[in-house]
Amino acid sequence: MTTNQGQNLLQQNFFELFGLTPSFVIDGAALGERYRELQSTTHPDRFSHASAEEQRISVQQAAHINEAMATLKSPLSRARYLLESSGVAMDDTDTRMDHNFLLEQIELHEKL
Numbered sequence: 001m002t003t004n005q006g007q008n009l010l011q012q013n014f015f016e017l018f019g020l021t022p023s024f025v026i027d028g029a030a031l032g033e034r035y036r037e038l039q040s041t042t043h044p045d046r047f048s049h050a051s052a053e054e055q056r057i058s059v060q061q062a063a064h065i066n067e068a069m070a071t072l073k074s075p076l077s078r079a080r081y082l083l084e085s086s087g088v089a090m091d092d093t094d095t096r097m098d099h100n101f102l103l104e105q106i107e108l109h110e111k112l
Contacts, residue, residue, distance in 0.1 A: 010060055010064050014067075014072055018038075020072070043058070044059050
C-alpha cells in the first residue's frame with residue numbers, strides 16, 4: 001500500500017468506499033461483503049512489520065472503514081449521513097418547537 005493509496009481511501013465518502021450508490025435503501029449483503037474485503041486488505045495486523053507511516057495509515061483506514069460501516073448499517077445514521085452529504089445541516093441541540101404546535105399538543109393531551 002502506498003501513501004497515496006491510503007490517503008485516497010480516506011478521502012472517499014462512505015458510499016464510494018463500499019461501492020454503493022448514495023441511497024437510503026442499500027444492499028446489506030453487498031455492504032457486509034465489501035466491508036470484509038476492505039478489512040482484509042487494510043487491517044493493522046497486516047502491517048505489524050511495515051514502516052511506522054504504513055502502520056499509521058492502516059490504523060486510519062481501519063477507523064474510516066469501521067465508521068463508514070457503522071454509519072451505513074444503521075438506518076438512522078445512514079439517513080443523517082445522506083442529508084448532511086446533501087448540505088442539510090442537522091442540529092440535535094435545537095429542540096425548540098412552534099408555540100402553536102405545543103399548545104395544540106397540550107390541548108390534545110387534556111382531551112385524553
